Amino acid sequence: MIRKNLFGYTKDEKEVDKYTLENKKGTVVTIITLGGSIQSFVFQGIDMVLGFDRVEDYESQDAYMGAIVGRFANRIGNGTFQIEGKTYTLVKNNGPNHLHGGLDGFHRKVWRSEVTEDSLHLYYTSPNGEEGYPGTLETEVIYSLDEEDALSIQYKAKSDQDTVINLTNHSYFNLNGHAYGSLEEHELQIFADRFTENDENSLPTGNIRIVMHSPMDFMHPQLLLRRINENYDQIVLGNGYDHNWIVTGNGFRRFLKAKGLQSGITMEVFSDQPAVQMYTANYLTVKAKGKEGVFYPKRSGICFETQGFPNSPNINHFPSPLLKAGQLYERKTTFRVKNR
Ligand code: BGC
Numbered sequence: 001m002i003r004k005n006l007f008g009y010t011k012d013e014k015e016v017d018k019y020t021l022e023n024k025k026g027t028v029v030t031i032i033t034l035g036g037s038i039q040s041f042v043f044q045g046i047d048m049v050l051g052f053d054r055v056e057d058y059e060s061q062d063a064y065m066g067a068i069v070g071r072f073a074n075r076i077g078n079g080t081f082q083i084e085g086k087t088y089t090l091v092k093n094n095g096p097n098h099l100h101g102g103l104d105g106f107h108r109k110v111w112r113s114e115v116t117e118d119s120l121h122l123y124y125t126s127p128n129g130e131e132g133y134p135g136t137l138e139t140e141v142i143y144s145l146d147e148e149d150a151l152s153i154q155y156k157a158k159s160d161q162d163t164v165i166n167l168t169n170h171s172y173f174n175l176n177g178h179a180y181g182s183l184e185e186h187e188l189q190i191f192a193d194r195f196t197e198n199d200e201n202s203l204p205t206g207n208i209r210i211v212m213h214s215p216m217d218f219m220h221p222q223l224l225l226r227r228i229n230e231n232y233d234q235i236v237l238g239n240g241y242d243h244n245w246i247v248t249g250n251g252f253r254r255f256l257k258a259k260g261l262q263s264g265i266t267m268e269v270f271s272d273q274p275a276v277q278m279y280t281a282n283y284l285t286v287k288a289k290g291k292e293g294v295f296y297p298k299r300s301g302i303c304f305e306t307q308g309f310p311n312s313p314n315i316n317h318f319p320s321p322l323l324k325a326g327q328l329y330e331r332k333t334t335f336r337v338k339n340r
Contacts, residue, residue: 044339152334
């Protein structure tokens with residue numbers, strides 16, 4: 001069942017709607033049309049994502065709270081890339097690099113919406129040259145919640161010129177509840193034996209490291225608390241985890257399993273993407289109060305951003321993010337929750 005309500009208005013007076021997806025078991029997901037953001041995800045009475053109650057609080061933060069990120073998730077080195085010898089220049093909104101589609105990326109857009117049976121369809125057409133990217137890009141993101149408590153996100157896009165693309169969702173999860181305040185009490189397993197090494201600006205250098213014998217190894221379940229403060233160069237550089245794990249295998253497969261030790265809630269993430277950025281909110285600085293008047297400190301949530309490799313437009317041995325003119329980009333990610 002899907003309901004629609006008014007959520008509020010943006011500064012420039014655009015209407016923002018809130019859609020409530022509810023299954024028969026009473027699991028509820030709310031999505032707002034601003035940024036196509038997941039505003040809440042309530043399972044057995046526990047709201048497992050950080051979020052805000054007011055449009056102005058979404059507009060005042062730059063943490064990409066719950067939002068669809070595009071055109072290109074994560075960093076593009078120097079804010080520049082080439083397609084067939086032609087150089088494109090993007091805004092540098094993260095030190096020397098371009099991050100998450102720019103200053104006015106997909107997270108800032110009010111998406112057009114439509115409901116079909118049990119799915120919410122969001123649409124945004126990004127004009128040619130927006131934020132520096134080539135091609136008019138027609139984007140559709142479909143949210144659906146099933147009776148097994150799985151929230152699926154499907155991404156579709158088409159461009160009229162060759163372009164690069166990397167779409168994801170930037171929800172901050174806390175399986176012990178959005179108000180819990182810290183993320184350490186999670187057990188985590190990531191089905192990845194390699195990750196991409198970062199430089200001091202969290203940009204992949206091109207080197208691929210194996211996780212073995214390092215605190216990046218989550219092949220077997222690990223307590224986050226034990227690992228997140230280890231003295232490992234990559235964790236020190238990122239002030240915590242902020243890395244791209246290369247998930248083993250191909251096609252739609254299980255990426256990871258996370259468990260909130262207080263709530264007992266387990267979440268499994270499935271995707272057909274090549275990789276996932278786990279970001280432990282190391283730099284989260286939001287002044288606005290979150291839902292229920294709660295303040296969200298650093299490291300109070302975890303993002304699991306299923307994605308293509310960051311900086312892949314500039315690194316030839318990474319899977320190519322090129323979307324040819326007229327070709328259909330299609331990706332899917334599912335977050336499924338259970339209790340024990
Ligand atoms: C990135 C972080 C960045 C954050 C912004 C994450 O996806 O990996 O480096 O600071 O988004 O909220």
